[in-house]
Amino acid sequence: MALATRTDRRPSLARTVWDSSVGKKAVMAVSGIVMLLYLVVHMIGNLKIFFGPGEFNHYAHWLRTLGEPFMHYEWTLWMIRVVLVAAVVAHAVSAYQLSRRDLRARPSKYVHRKARASYATRTMRWGGVILGLFIVWHLLDLTTGTVHAGGFQEGHPYQNVVDTFSTWYGNVVYIVAVLALGLHVRHGFFSAAQTLGAGSRTRNRALRAVADVLALLLTAGFVAVPVGVMTGVVS
Amino acid sequence: MKLTLRVWRQRNADADGAMSTYEVDGVSPDMSFLEMLDTLNEELILKGEDPVAFDHDCREGICGACSLVINGEAHGPERTTTCQLHMRSFRDGDTLDIEPWRASAFPVIKDLVVDRSAFDRIIQAGGYITAPTGSAPEAHATPVPKPDADLAFEHAECIGCGACVAACPNGAAMLFTSAKVNHLNVLPQGAPERETRVLDMVAQMDEEGFGGCTLAGECATACPKGIPLTSITSMNKEWLRATRKVAKR
Ligand code: HEM
Ligand code: FES
Numbered sequence A: 001m002a003l004a005t006r007t008d009r010r011p012s013l014a015r016t017v018w019d020s021s022v023g024k025k026a027v028m029a030v031s032g033i034v035m036l037l038y039l040v041v042h043m044i045g046n047l048k049i050f051f052g053p054g055e056f057n058h059y060a061h062w063l064r065t066l067g068e069p070f071m072h073y074e075w076t077l078w079m080i081r082v083v084l085v086a087a088v089v090a091h092a093v094s095a096y097q098l099s100r101r102d103l104r105a106r107p108s109k110y111v112h113r114k115a116r117a118s119y120a121t122r123t124m125r126w127g128g129v130i131l132g133l134f135i136v137w138h139l140l141d142l143t144t145g146t147v148h149a150g151g152f153q154e155g156h157p158y159q160n161v162v163d164t165f166s167t168w169y170g171n172v173v174y175i176v177a178v179l180a181l182g183l184h185v186r187h188g189f190f191s192a193a194q195t196l197g198a199g200s201r202t203r204n205r206a207l208r209a210v211a212d213v214l215a216l217l218l219t220a221g222f223v224a225v226p227v228g229v230m231t232g233v234v235s
Numbered sequence B: 001m002k003l004t005l006r007v008w009r010q011r012n013a014d015a016d017g018a019m020s021t022y023e024v025d026g027v028s029p030d031m032s033f034l035e036m037l038d039t040l041n042e043e044l045i046l047k048g049e050d051p052v053a054f055d056h057d058c059r060e061g062i063c064g065a066c067s068l069v070i071n072g073e074a075h076g077p078e079r080t081t082t083c084q085l086h087m088r089s090f091r092d093g094d095t096l097d098i099e100p101w102r103a104s105a106f107p108v109i110k111d112l113v114v115d116r117s118a119f120d121r122i123i124q125a126g127g128y129i130t131a132p133t134g135s136a137p138e139a140h141a142t143p144v145p146k147p148d149a150d151l152a153f154e155h156a157e158c159i160g161c162g163a164c165v166a167a168c169p170n171g172a173a174m175l176f177t178s179a180k181v182n183h184l185n186v187l188p189q190g191a192p193e194r195e196t197r198v199l200d201m202v203a204q205m206d207e208e209g210f211g212g213c214t215l216a217g218e219c220a221t222a223c224p225k226g227i228p229l230t231s232i233t234s235m236n237k238e239w240l241r242a243t244r245k246v247a248k249r
Helices: A013-019 A021-051 A053-065 A075-105 A124-142 A157-164 A168-195 A204-230 B033-046 B117-124 B146-156 B163-167 B174-185 B188-207 B218-222 B230-248
Strands: B003-009 B018-024 B095-099 B108-110
Touching (some): A021 B188, A124 A157, B018 B033, B163 B174, B163 B218, B174 B230, B188 B230
Parallel strands (some): B003 B095
Antiparallel strands (some): B003 B018
């Protein structure tokens, strides 16, 4: 009888990653970083609103003609959208499944509770849920115009943004979400570095600093727009 | 010193437990925490009551058997094991809450004693090297660079007490598993099983129902042996490397 010489047959790479808590966390980290990179670009683009409707609307039009003549009108934009939706879904599903595992692993609490981990760390789950709901509202408001206040005009994003931030609830929803984003990124960026094995004793201080700066810049950059509209700098 | 103790009492694994209150008098500040509990138990035995069950063995901080959550902190307020914690860390008249490790992978057996055999099964999954036994090999046959030896030793300090799991809000065994993985993976003796070790130990850790890491950092704060949080980062890196390597085979 011949003996099997290979005894180390293992499941595929994708199976191993998705079935493991460490692998699933890596999916969460990579999808989080994809969204983070997008948000940095998105934030910079938004700041063009301070240079008037001409420049802002032109920028929005350029997003649709990006890659022409190789790409057709809006092809590049749609490719970006597909990647982002995939990232949001992968991130939310892995976050949900990992959170379920974490809660199951610690069913009984200590009678004596003590103050624990930082605010940013403790708010990742609820902060993430707020961000998820915000993403849906934000798309319905400024991309499709479904829930937009005051007639939504396709191709006139400057006016649409001014409309949204002329309502009190538009400002509240947006600013709460941006603050949640800042906290999420503060803990998330540092976590992602550890999940992907990029942290080390010598590098972690710098990584924490980068996380703080990134969180602060994103928060300030995104909040500038509603504040600009509220103060009449943008109208 | 006179203390009020609120202790988790649970008759067996299936019974419901609750906190019971006891007074202990005549506690010396030089007593260890376990000696203080011995005093309580002697009184309980004299009164014909069931003594409080708790794990202990070496009482010198090296075996990892002792395991109490004191006032919400694994091994209490000092960075040491419960057996090496002394009553001078508390004040006369204090009320102390004493609870068992809490994690679904560490079920309570009785009172303050939990079943930590999940850790043994993680070790069985890969926390060893395969080498012929016999007389000790020639020491110079396998050179180990000093920094690697130091790193391995730092991780080898883990005594497997489970304070990391008890402190983690997710009941995760990441710090324990990473200490064991890194200890062997940085050494040449551990190299032949470098990939399978991390993959199999992490898989067993998941199988046992431990949670995952959310970088809360509670484990490294509670660890009596000072295993650093970056140990988890190193294990993540090893795990990702191993999945890539093994997929190519
Ligand atoms: C769909 C909405 C979202 C949900 C439900 C969500 C939820 C979560 C949760 C539960 C975690 C793990 C927290 C922890 O480890 O303590 C996490 C991590 C993270 N999130 Fe989100 N999040 C969402 C949106 C976002 C967005 C928009 C970004 C983009 C900046 C982002 C970036 C990150 C990063 C970089 C991590 C770190 C991954 C890691 O720990 O390795 N998330 N998210
Ligand atoms: S009893 Fe051995 S470490 Fe505490």
